[in-house]
Amino acid sequence: MFKTLVLASQSPRRNELMKIAGYNFNIKVSDVDETILNDWNIYEAPKILAKKKAAAVIEQFNLGSDTVVIAADTIVVCEDKVFGKPKNVLEATQMLETLSGKVHEVITGVNIRTPDFEVSFDDLSRVFFRTLDKQELEYYIKNHNPFDKAGGYGIQDWIGVRIVERIEGCYFNVMGMPMRKVIEALKQFGITGMNSNQIVGEKNL
Numbered sequence: 001m002f003k004t005l006v007l008a009s010q011s012p013r014r015n016e017l018m019k020i021a022g023y024n025f026n027i028k029v030s031d032v033d034e035t036i037l038n039d040w041n042i043y044e045a046p047k048i049l050a051k052k053k054a055a056a057v058i059e060q061f062n063l064g065s066d067t068v069v070i071a072a073d074t075i076v077v078c079e080d081k082v083f084g085k086p087k088n089v090l091e092a093t094q095m096l097e098t099l100s101g102k103v104h105e106v107i108t109g110v111n112i113r114t115p116d117f118e119v120s121f122d123d124l125s126r127v128f129f130r131t132l133d134k135q136e137l138e139y140y141i142k143n144h145n146p147f148d149k150a151g152g153y154g155i156q157d158w159i160g161v162r163i164v165e166r167i168e169g170c171y172f173n174v175m176g177m178p179m180r181k182v183i184e185a186l187k188q189f190g191i192t193g194m195n196s197n198q199i200v201g202e203k204n205l
Helices: 012-020 042-060 089-099 134-143 158-162 171-175 179-187
Strands: 003-007 067-078 081-083 103-113 118-129 164-168
Touching: 003 012, 012 171, 042 067, 042 103, 042 118, 067 089, 067 179, 081 089, 089 134, 103 171, 103 179, 118 171, 118 179, 134 158, 158 164
Parallel strands: 003 067
Antiparallel strands: 067 081, 067 103, 103 118, 118 164
16 A cells, blocks of 8 residues: 655754655644643653644544654753753753753654554754853854754754764754654555655645
8 A cells, every 4th residue: 555654844854854865755734732741751751742743633634544644853951951942042042051061962752653553762862062152152043043943953053063072872863853763663654765655645845
């Protein structure tokens, strides 16, 4: 049976990584409350949120068993604090000041599912920042977009080139999609990204 793949994310980074890996897909998103509740284990939160996102897309768009939905959620953890996407310059500044000169963890949870079957997993990478000086911090926030990225930065942009000293774990996980694990998990749904066993129901976005 042909499978249609749906990416339940508007993230340009996830879109790019999935395309590079050879997948054809549609993008469908649903409004989901991404609040992390106090009684959740921080390290389980990305998987919980990814599952909510995937399930919401299946329900909202009434998707059948011929469609596979993949959703992901990424958080940054430093000194037991969780950093999502900053809402404004002040939040972005506070986040990056906290990360400056420290090691932090990036956790991405992934949920891949049809209405009848699902695979859920996460990945963790440790990122080592050198100390950001005030000029660098102001330059980054002014000239790059920190507002659509967990922790207020993108590993693939200016800050990754200049400030990140090293990474332990998957680089692509820091971008928002642990591709090695994603590729293996999609094979369970018969989707390899390398053959014609997959179709797209609408024009690729």
